[in-house]
Amino acid sequence: MPLRVTFLGTAGAVPTTNRNPSGIHVAREGEELLFDAGEGTQRQMMRFGTGFSISHLFVTHLHGDHVLGIPGLLQTMDFNDREESLAVHTPHGTRRQLKGLVNALGNRPSFPVRINEVGDGDVAYRADEFEVRAFGTDHDTQSVGYALVEDDRKGRFDREHAEELGVPVGPKFSKLHNGEPVELEDGTVVDPEQVVGEPRPGRSLVYTGDTRPTVATIEAADEPDLLIHDATFAEDRADRAAKTAHSTAQQAAEIANRAGTDRLALMHISSRYAGHTGDHLAEARDVFDGEVFVPEDGDVIELEYMDADET
Ligand SMILES: [Zn+2]
Ligand SMILES: [Zn+2]
Numbered sequence: 393m394p395l396r397v398t399f400l401g402t403a404g405a406v407p408t409t410n411r412n413p414s415g416i417h418v419a420r421e422g423e424e425l426l427f428d429a430g431e432g433t434q435r436q437m438m439r440f441g442t443g444f445s446i447s448h449l450f451v452t453h454l455h456g457d458h459v460l461g462i463p464g465l466l467q468t469m470d471f472n473d474r475e476e477s478l479a480v481h482t483p484h485g486t487r488r489q490l491k492g493l494v495n496a497l498g499n500r501p502s503f504p505v506r507i508n509e510v511g512d513g514d515v516a517y518r519a520d521e522f523e524v525r526a527f528g529t530d531h532d533t534q535s536v537g538y539a540l541v542e543d544d545r546k547g548r549f550d551r552e553h554a555e556e557l558g559v560p561v562g563p564k565f566s567k568l569h570n571g572e573p574v575e576l577e578d579g580t581v582v583d584p585e586q587v588v589g590e591p592r593p594g595r596s597l598v599y600t601g602d603t604r605p606t607v608a609t610i611e612a613a614d615e616p617d618l619l620i621h622d623a624t625f626a627e628d629r630a631d632r633a634a635k636t637a638h639s640t641a642q643q644a645a646e647i648a649n650r651a652g653t654d655r656l657a658l659m660h661i662s663s664r665y666a667g668h669t670g671d672h673l674a675e676a677r678d679v680f681d682g683e684v685f686v687p688e689d690g691d692v693i694e695l696e697y698m699d700a701d702e703t
Pocket of ligand 2: 453455531602
């Protein structure tokens with residue numbers, strides 16, 4: 393089952409010719425989610441072929457480079473005769489401002505838009521097989537990050553062993569796999585523990601939005617497969633990062649280490665670095681052994697299960 397992340401916009405507060413303001417599209421088994429919607433997000437969605445069928449928009453904070461794309465995106469959805477409702481999650485205390493963006497210039501979308509305020513530890517969205525949690529971040533306004541965490545999957549079914557125990561191939565197999573004991577014709581009872589392995593972890597990703605380094609990011613998910621972290625500056629502007637409530641690439645890497653992630657995406661690159669992200673990468677690699685990259689707009693990452701041989 394694919395879990396696909398498309399980086400729509402990777403710029404800092406000011407866009408560049410190559411980088412759009414923040415936006416991340418996540419697709420999972422027919423469900424599409426959007427994290428932040430900086431100005432121009434709808435065109436990035438067209439350029440990179442994600443489509444507009446998002447059911448949820450998760451807003452990290454109400455700075456323009458994360459939300460000014462909302463009015464245009466919603467108006468285009470309206471022109472497309474969208475009927476499905478859209479849920480917009482936003483930090484506590486921002487409902488009124490967000491409503492202003494949704495109804496910008498007096499345009500009221502003809503489809504339902506539900507605004508949901510979230511804070512540290514809240515489950516913003518509970519789906520069938522995963523949830524999206526909000527966690528507190530440290531920016532200079534009300535802000536949260538989001539962690540998408542899949543449920544554990546069933547343990548592996550040991551077909552060979554089941555047959556050895558005399559379980560006939562058929563419905564009893566799925567019963568056992570679903571955690572129910574079965575009785576054989578001779579009266580023997582086979583318990584699921586005999587033929588089903590330990591539950592296997594799902595996948596997870598964490599997106600911080602704009603923030604100084606925080607412990608909440610480390611605790612947002614257990615060893616996430618992907619951490620997308622604010623890395624607005626390199627170490628040469630560490631003082632500026634602290635002052636403006638952002639992170640350096642190296643700080644992001646230290647958080648990545650402590651979070652136990654395999655993969656770190658350095659986001660929200662300041663326009664001061666133009667196309668030069670060599671320092672970001674080198675400084676992050678100094679402290680983090682996993683895979684580090686600076687995504688470009690349009691880059692796509694597929695997250696695999698740890699045991700990738702089956703779903
Ligand atoms: Zn920003
Ligand atoms: Zn910001």
